[in-house]
Amino acid sequence: MVQLTEQPIVECRGLTKIFRDFWMRARVTAVDDLNLQIIPHEVFGLLGPNGSGKSTTIKIILGLLFKTRGRVTVLGKLPTDVAIKKRIGYLPEESYLYRFLNARETLDYYGRLFHLDRHARNRRIDMLLEMVGLDAVQRRPVGEYSKGMQRRIGLAQALINDPDLLILDEPTTGLDPIGTRQIKDLIVQLRDRGKTVLLSSHLLADVEDVCDRVTVLYGGRARAEGTVDELLTQHDSMVIETGVLKPDTLNKIEKVLEVEEGQAMRRVEQPRQKLETLFLNIVHAAQTEGVATSGATSGGNVAEFLVRDAHLPEDLDGSDVIDRLVADEPVTPRPVEPAAAPPGPTPDTQPDESVLSQLSAPAPVDIATPVQEPAAPADVAEPQESSSDEPVDRGVIDDLLGPNGKS
Amino acid sequence: MPDPRNRRTNQWLQRLWVRWTLGAFVVSLAGFLAVWIWAQVGSSYPWQSTPGRLFSVVAGLPMAIIFAVGFVRMLQREDGLGGWVGAFSTLLAFEVGVDGSWAGITGTPISQTAFGQILGYAQLLFWEFVIVMAALRLVLRFNWAPLGVARTMLTEAMRMKIAMVFVVGLLLILPWLPFLIDPSEPVRYRVQTFLSFSLMATTVLLGLMTIFLSCSTLSTEIAQKQIHTIVAKPVGRGAFLFGKWLGIGLLNLALLAVAGGAIYGFVMVYLVPQSEREVRDEFAIALDRMDSTSPDRALAVRHEITGKALHEQLSIWCDEEWEIALTKRISDLDERIEQLREIGSRPLLERIQPLPTRYDELKSAIYEWQLLHEGVLTARHSVDLMAPADLLRQAEERFEQIRREDPGMIEQLGAEEVWDQLKNRVEYMWLNIPQNESRNYQFRNLQQAKRNNDYIQLRFKVFADKPIGENNVRFEILANGRLIPVSTPPDEYRTRHIPTSAIDENGVLILTFRNFYYDESGGLQTLPSEISFPYTKGMQVLYRVGGFEMNFLRSLCIIWLRLAFLAMLGLTAATFLGFPIASLLSLLVFCAAMASSFIVEAAASYNSPGETNPVAIGVETSLRVIGRSFAQVLNQYAKVSPIEQVSSGLAVSWSQVYRAMGWILLVWTGVVGVIGWIVFSRRELARVQV
Structure with missing residues (x-):
């Protein structure tokens, strides 16, 4: 449960959406009495199987569909208010793009809709195209792009206005593992820079990696809500990670466990590398060898305008921004922190000391419970301070770019 | 991070692009120069001699092939303004090559055939369209969401087949139309036909394009869900709709500008000069033959030629050189007339066999020219005939009479039908002039015509109620004391000039139509028939209120x-x-x-x-x-x-x-x-x- 220290950026109360047929007979109840609060600076996940009402909820939040009952506010206003759209970025479940425009023209068009002046528009387009790795193919009509490339350009258009609220509907669909990793890293970075992200997905790994809080939907109703750790932590078991141990040592540990805790050691195994890491390493190697590709390249750093400090002018030289980014503290302390370690983009590539330190700490008491009502004050856990010394993690991308890569 | 190799490749391509564009221009220029030099040195065009034809083929064919391939590659690249300039230069070089090789093979450059000219004009229109569209996109660069929507709408129209089919159709049909019209028709009819056909074709094609484009652009965006992304942007649905409408409106504006320019250009550059050429030709023939004819006839022609009105008209298309030749001809003619007079007596003059002059043809050509400018290439206001107030009263009286005396007729036919028939009858009687009688007709509200014009046009169509054989219908019109004899075939619209001095201060013109006439010897004659004018548009007064x-x-x-x-x-x-x-x-x-x-x-x-x-x-x-x-x-x-x-x-x-x-x-x-x-x-x- 969360404690609301700020006005929710998106709030749904008793949201119900019933689709009717031509004769106005109720045909499908897509969303049923849903309560949802997304607070600023968090990554909120809408999780659920196909047809559980995730996309419908997002479309109501965007004003594409109208609620049947209940109340929805986005940035404090109704979803149909045009003014709030200036602060929203949206990536639909498929990138619906104009086939006759090329990547640059596409971004230019959306930039115009945000009233961005020419200079800012061009600068942002350059940065975004580089970020999503499409700068080399920017003159090709997007109708010729592969699905993954279309997702990338879709992501770029969602970011062109440097949104405060980023709504991503199945963002990793159709993307290769590099793109997937990139989006996940981006989401974390944006969150760290004070943005709010609403993520809808049925890919559990995506949600687990990046979300601070999730709501699990089924049949249009919320079945569970809480922080990822609240929902996932197994409170009846522990994992100790260490180097390879000799069989004798293992025997000794088992005996200690029997004597001290009265428990048997259930499983001892060597951890496996993730397939994602293996894949990224292979691509990295191919790129180092200079193997040609006609598709998207791996993409560059996150566009500067997305990660700059709010007080910095946008046309400041890129290297200055990076220097200051490195020197500055992250902008906003997050009011909500997962009970366990923050979800780093590459948890498998960095030893996570917080896991060990937690082993000795008392276990968190909150256990995820099915959600019946919106978070009541009694259920809300104390907010925890964000670890302010947490570095901006460019993990995998920097890995891929190697020592000469721009960072 | 971008691959530096890509960047290098792009730069290299960019340089190649500029070189290619410049190269194509230079090659085109060289082609023109080669023809010019060949013509100067050999005093004939290359395709008029065997070595020249060989040269044309050898130089033209490879040029055509290379630049054809280049053009296709250019179009595939789609690279903004630079792309269009490159494509234009490449196409030009390709065409010079095709024209040269075609001239070498057939002996006539393709640009001198009707087909080549149509293609040339179509291409001219296409580039005009591209330039107008580029200008519009420039206008739409301002930072306002509906303008952004309109700009993308223009891009969609340029790149999607649905609009381009109609655009290409229009740009091909317009240059083709002037060649489709029967050249034996008088020029004014050709101009009229071309104007109405081309404007109709433009209206219909653009109408269809507008319907299909406007329906497809929005419904496709909704069906293919691009609208989902748009709705998430800060542009209201009304503004989005307005932007779409503005884009289509501007596209229509561009196409109308191109089509309008083309239509006006074809009329003024292609059709009108034909009328002038006809007059010139007839004039030259008349002048050639004049000095052989009788002195009286020659004198009359000379008088016509040097007459103020005609001279003013002729001076419109007479260049200086022609003016000098004309003056010399007239002085020669004067001399010849004097000689003939000196030679003496009438019998001697009669012995000189007069050659038939082309004076009538000349007059007819001038008349046609006049009609073209006064009847087609102008803007005239029309005033219909004003029925006298008592006309309706007569009909009403008659209707009442029937109601009293023969109510069965009204019952049988219905009151409306009886009234219509009565009204028609009264009107017919009013517009019918029996033999040897005359009738006054009145036109009002002609103050503006009197103020701004020296003359007005009376346009009428006359029927003879009895057969008059092959003869013209002859009658006289009296306009404020001035007599205008009329001789015209029946059932055809004719126009006569009437001086505005005939209009009174209140802007009323009263014309007296007399169904009799005085022949050349002054004898009173009459047609063996009544004459009549159809009620609607049977008689109109027209006066010029502006230019074409x-x-x-x-x-x-x-x-x-x-x-x-x-x-x-x-x-x-x-x-x-x-x-x-x-x-x-x-x-x-x-x-x-x-x-x-x-x-x-x-x-x-x-x-x-x-x-x-x-x-x-x-x-x-x-x-x-x-x-x-x-x-x-x-x-x-x-x-x-x-x-x-x-x-x-x-x-x-x-x-x-x-x-x-x-x-x-x-x-x-x-x-x-x-x-x-x-x-x-x-x-x-x-x-x-x-």
Whole structure:
């Protein structure tokens, strides 16, 4: 449960959406009495199987569909208010793009809709195209792009206005593992820079990696809500990670466990590398060898305008921004922190000391419970301070770019 | 991070691009220069000699092939303005190559054939279109969301087949039309035909393009869900709809500018000079033969030639060199006349066999030229004949008489029918002049004509009520003391000039038509027949109120206003219908609007006499009411017929334009737009997906 220290950026109360047929007979109840609060600076996940009402909820939040009952506010206003759209970025479940425009023209068009002046528009387009790795193919009509490339350009258009609220509907669909990793890293970075992200997905790994809080939907109703750790932590078991141990040592540990805790050691195994890491390493190697590709390249750093400090002018030289980014503290302390370690983009590539330190700490008491009502004050856990010394993690991308890569 | 190799490749390509573009220009220029030098040195064009033809093929063919391939590659690249410049230079080089090799093989450059000229003009129009579109995109660069939508709309039109099919069709048909018209027709008919055909083709093609484009752009965006991304941007649905409409409107503006320019250009550069050439030719022949003819005849011709009015007209197309030749001819002619006079007596003059002069043909050519400029390439206001007040009274008296004396007739035919017949009869009698009688006809509100013109035109069509064989109908018109003899074939529109001095201070012109005439010897003659004029448009006074150019421009304005309405209609239909149904609905309205006057007439005359079945009568009445009200609503659309007006030299007034602006743009487009906006705003743009 969360404690609301700020006005929710998106709030749904008793949201119900019933689709009717031509004769106005109720045909499908897509969303049923849903309560949802997304607070600023968090990554909120809408999780659920196909047809559980995730996309419908997002479309109501965007004003594409109208609620049947209940109340929805986005940035404090109704979803149909045009003014709030200036602060929203949206990536639909498929990138619906104009086939006759090329990547640059596409971004230019959306930039115009945000009233961005020419200079800012061009600068942002350059940065975004580089970020999503499409700068080399920017003159090709997007109708010729592969699905993954279309997702990338879709992501770029969602970011062109440097949104405060980023709504991503199945963002990793159709993307290769590099793109997937990139989006996940981006989401974390944006969150760290004070943005709010609403993520809808049925890919559990995506949600687990990046979300601070999730709501699990089924049949249009919320079945569970809480922080990822609240929902996932197994409170009846522990994992100790260490180097390879000799069989004798293992025997000794088992005996200690029997004597001290009265428990048997259930499983001892060597951890496996993730397939994602293996894949990224292979691509990295191919790129180092200079193997040609006609598709998207791996993409560059996150566009500067997305990660700059709010007080910095946008046309400041890129290297200055990076220097200051490195020197500055992250902008906003997050009011909500997962009970366990923050979800780093590459948890498998960095030893996570917080896991060990937690082993000795008392276990968190909150256990995820099915959600019946919106978070009541009694259920809300104390907010925890964000670890302010947490570095901006460019993990995998920097890995891929190697020592000469721009960072 | 971008691959530095890509960047290097791009730079290399960019340099190659510039070199290629420049190279193509240089090669084209070299081609022209080679022909010019060849013609200067050998005093004949290369394709007029065997070595020259060989040279043309050897130089032209590879050039054509290389640049054809280059052109295709250019189009594939799609690289903004630079791309267009490159494509243009490449196409030019390709065409020089094709023209050269074609001239080498056939002996005639393709650019000198009608086919080549049509293609050349079409290409000229295409580039004009590209430039106008680039200018529009420049105008739309300002930072306002609807302008961004309009800009993308233009890009869509340029790149999607649905609009380009009509654009290419228009750009091919317009240059083709002048070559399709029968060259044996008098030039004014050719100009009239070309004006009405080309404007009609433009209206229909652009109308269809507008309907299909406006229906497809919105319905496709909704069906293919691009609208999902748009709705998440800070542009209201009304603003989005307005942007789409603006884009289509501007596209129509660009196409109308190109088509209008082309039509005006073809009339002025291709057709009008033909009329002038005819006069020149006839004039030259007349001059050549004049000195051999009788002195009186020669004197008369000389008098005509040097007469002020004719001289003024001729000076319009006489260049200086020709003027000098003409003056010399006239002085030669004067000398010859003097000689003939000196030679002496009449018998001697009679012995000189006079060659037939072409004087009549010359006069006819000049008359045609005059008609072209005064009847077609002008803007005239028309005033219809004013029926005297007692005319209707006569009909009413007669109707009352019938009601009293023969009520059975009214019962049998119906009061409306009897009244119509009576009215027609009275009007016919009024416009019918028996033998040896005369009748006055009155035109009013001619103050402006008197103020601004020296003469007005009387346009009429006359019938002889009895057969008069091959003869012309002859009668006289008396206008304020001035006698105008008329001799004209029956049932044909004719025009006579009447001095504005005949109009009184109140702007009233009274013309006395006399069904008799005085022959050359002064004897009173009369036709063996009554003469009559049809009531509607049988007699009109026309006077010039402006030039052709502005008239043409105003007619284009009205055409654009109609297209603007169609664009909004299509967009509104697409807010709640899919593409096929939306375009069918828009087409239905378009066709009904075009034919609304016909529908009104058809609905009015739709009845089955003798039908007694009440159901049938009910259906008939309902159909009549529905048809009439539907067409009445759309009647404003067809009421102003700029095409007919501009091609018959009638003024399309600014008030007509303002009225069209008020009705078609503000009321209709506004109302339809508001409906579209309400529907679009209230519509859920996503569909059920659970």
